[in-house]
Amino acid sequence: MFRIRRFGGRTPAPAGPLPETPDGHAVPAIRAVGVRKNYPGVEAVRGLDLTVAQGEMFGFLGPNGCGKTTTIAMMCTLARPTAGRIEIAGHDTCTAPGRVRRRLGLVFQETTLDLELTAEENLRFHADLYALPRATLAGRIEEMLSLAGLTDRRDRPVRTFSGGMRRRLEIARGLLHRPSVLFLDEPTLGLDPQARADIWEHLREVRRREDTTLFLTTHYLDEAEQCDRIAIIDHGRIVTQGSPEELKSVVGADLVELRTGDDAAAARDLRDRFGLDPAVGAGGVAVRAPDGARLVPRLCAGLDVPVYAVTVTRPTLDDVFLHHTGHRIREEPTPASATLTELAGDRS
Numbered sequence: 601m602f603r604i605r606r607f608g609g610r611t612p613a614p615a616g617p618l619p620e621t622p623d624g625h626a627v628p629a630i631r632a633v634g635v636r637k638n639y640p641g642v643e644a645v646r647g648l649d650l651t652v653a654q655g656e657m658f659g660f661l662g663p664n665g666c667g668k669t670t671t672i673a674m675m676c677t678l679a680r681p682t683a684g685r686i687e688i689a690g691h692d693t694c695t696a697p698g699r700v701r702r703r704l705g706l707v708f709q710e711t712t713l714d715l716e717l718t719a720e721e722n723l724r725f726h727a728d729l730y731a732l733p734r735a736t737l738a739g740r741i742e743e744m745l746s747l748a749g750l751t752d753r754r755d756r757p758v759r760t761f762s763g764g765m766r767r768r769l770e771i772a773r774g775l776l777h778r779p780s781v782l783f784l785d786e787p788t789l790g791l792d793p794q795a796r797a798d799i800w801e802h803l804r805e806v807r808r809r810e811d812t813t814l815f816l817t818t819h820y821l822d823e824a825e826q827c828d829r830i831a832i833i834d835h836g837r838i839v840t841q842g843s844p845e846e847l848k849s850v851v852g853a854d855l856v857e858l859r860t861g862d863d864a865a866a867a868r869d870l871r872d873r874f875g876l877d878p879a880v881g882a883g884g885v886a887v888r889a890p891d892g893a894r895l896v897p898r899l900c901a902g903l904d905v906p907v908y909a910v911t912v913t914r915p916t917l918d919d920v921f922l923h924h925t926g927h928r929i930r931e932e933p934t935p936a937s938a939t940l941t942e943l944a945g946d947r948s
């Protein structure tokens with residue numbers, strides 16, 4: 601069971617600029633060094649190093665079961681690293697968990713709202729848990745209801761809300777106490793495409809209006825594209841990190857795919873006449889080349905076999921994933937992994 605208790609009973613430190621390190625640099629919102637997490641028989645996280653600056657929107661992209669939820673759980677003090685160290689706003693998750701909790705907000709994969717309470721009552725309940733000061737509470741609740749686009753539904757029970765409205769309310773609740781970092785574990789999981797798009801619009805609005813670092817996990821490539829920086833994780837390891845553009849520029853070349861009358865002969869010609877490195881698969885023959893669109897007419901003219909179809913694709917984050925891991929990211933959810941809500945009730 602998720603045990604609810606006041607996070608320290610003290611007024612939380614507001615977000616806003618974090619203190620500086622002794623050498624004058626801003627304290628990062630998140631710093632993880634050499635973090636590992638083992639469960640019996642499973643190395644869920646296998647050596648994680650990352651730094652997230654204040655105010656960034658940072659995406660943690662990886663397939664189901666790669667260790668995203670476990671990482672967030674450790675960052676939020678819901679699970680202890682087997683090795684390594686994590687600091688949130690300069691505070692160690694193991695030695696100062698109370699300080700860490702007061703500085704973070706958390707949006708779980710599944711709803712943790714009380715469906716029988718109204719939108720406003722859910723926010724007030726959260727404010728009580730965090731012992732938020734009465735003097736400013738009404739104004740802050742107003743602000744959060746407006747941010748969530750729920751001002752006119754404040755008195756309605758949450759059970760009457762759509763999935764997207766519930767998620768927006770949860771995000772607003774996570775921000776109510778002005779955390780330094782808001783963690784969102786798969787914030788659009790289970791939502792239809794329109795509701796997913798709305799949540800992203802909402803997150804962009806959060807960025808405009810709140811001074812909070814956003815750290816979110818996703819297995820959707822289009823969502824990772826919208827982050828300032830991302831880390832790609834596979835089998836418990838970060839395989840690369842940077843802005844989406846930086847990561848794609850490493851893959852560099854376009855993908856040119858051809859369906860021909862004889863793919864093996866085409867591959868031979870592509871290698872011998874064009875100096876390319878073709879791969880033959882069930883769908884035809886594929887090569888990587890910079891500026892693929894300009895290459896296509898030359899290829900068609902220079903091959904001895906008939907070319908039936910050509911597609912040119914700019915590099916995507918899926919290509920980045922493939923480049924670093926040797927396989928493509930799957931976007932379907934699998935039921936096997938633990939969720940943060942479960943971990944909250946089973947701190948190990």
Ligand SMILES: Nc1ncnc2c1ncn2[C@@H]1O[C@H](COP(=O)(O)OP(=O)(O)OP(=O)(O)O)[C@@H](O)[C@H]1O
Binds near residue numbers: 644666668670
């Ligand atoms: N409490 C646990 N006990 C044992 N193994 C666990 C536990 N929690 C997670 N695991 C395993 O650790 C690995 C990483 O799981 P984790 O839930 O962190 O992945 P994930 O990337 O968040 O996946 P998803 O997107 O499906 O939530 C998986 O192999 C999972 O089965």
